[in-house]
Amino acid sequence: MKFRYLNNVVTLKLDQDKCSGCGLCVEVCPQAVYTLNGKVSLITDRDACLECGACAQNCAPGAITVRPGVGCAFAILMDMFNIKSQCCGDACSCSLDNVQD
């Protein structure tokens, strides 16, 4: 079963002109967002994207852009009040100031 979250919200963008067709985005994406269409990658299930950033991080030609972050309401809340989130340990990723790399 594939869980679905909100539609039409994610920041994922793919510039097919830069794509080399290496297929790494297909491989690293835990949500099966891409399909390799011949020699070029294609976003086939954009709304499944959880903005983890794995694809962009591993796309050598830089064809993919996404604002990576963690979809955690508690962390966003803590961030609003400027409290350092402790939910998954000291080095928790769940803080908005950590998402821009």
Add this chain to the structure above:
Amino acid sequence: MSKKEFNLPMVEDHQPVSCCAGEESAHKYGQASEAGWVVGQIETVAGPVHRIATTLGGRDRLGSIKTRWGLGRMSYTIPPGLYGVGNPDHSSPVLVSANYKLSFDSLRRELSGLDLWVLVLDTKGVNVWCAAGKRTFGTEEVVRMVKATRLPELVSHRLLILPQLSAPGVSAFKVRNRCGFKVIFGPVRAADLPAFLKAGNRAEPAMRRTHFGLLDRLVLTPVELSALAKPLAVFTLFLFLLNLFSLLVSGGPVSPAPLIGQTLSDLFPFLVAMLIGAVFVPALLPYIPGRAFSWKGLLLGLIWAATYRGLFDPAAGWLQTASYFLLIPAIAAFLGMNFTGSSTYTSLSGVVKEMKFALPLIITAAALGLIALVAAYFV
């Protein structure tokens, strides 16, 4: 390959502390040797390496339970460095792991009968997925640990197998540029590793997906629950004081037993609201209609409010009824929304959008509900 062949340029003078991860971790080597999961030592060109057990002991399980309940969760780490499984040699695969004890345990218990190396990064005791998001499980750390453990001297191949969920933090092509090792992303679940290795480092598409089944969701609920202990205590005290004051105001006799009984029965509908948000929403996630988590909580909360009012408190006045219908859905919606952080498929943009809509409503409903609740005691 025999152990002898592997040990070609033996380290002559090997002191027990001469360590796998450089001077800085010499002390940590000592720590690990006392741990129950170390079952011996492997001599290598880069010094002795701990051999790790592929079965979990009672202490591992107890630690895992404690961690799930949020007890001492922050410090459940293992020393970073290189470890061995079975009798690894220069051609054995190298797996890379986080130094969160639960990640490490779930990895090693899948490795029985295999010969390989496990490179444990310093992810500050955070699991793979969260550490990758923060980049502590990142390109930089992989390169650093490869060098610190002298891995290039130890193995003749140039291949690292990383958990797929570390990909948000690790850029495979950058690791290759910086230390010569090619990164292969393995399966999402450690249980699929033997099959992955057997298939020549190939993952079936299903191995690349997160599942987030019922068990995956339920295992996360204890932490949600234990986080509620404090708010619950505060709210219980609040109800107790409300009961006490209303008694004092009305001049009735104050005796402890009925007072406590009344407090607990007043607490009940809201306690269930908390359970709805923290346990029922996660458990029933795919079956509750709608997408937004707060909506799912709201829906169950409304059903419970109606049930409680109808079956348990049919004589409730309008203020009390209002407090049920405002406060219960607000609690359930808020806690349901909090589960976004534990889910495996919510995006930051999505949660921000959901919160912008839900949070003002939740706060308004909670505030009005509290006013109605307090007023109901004195009207």
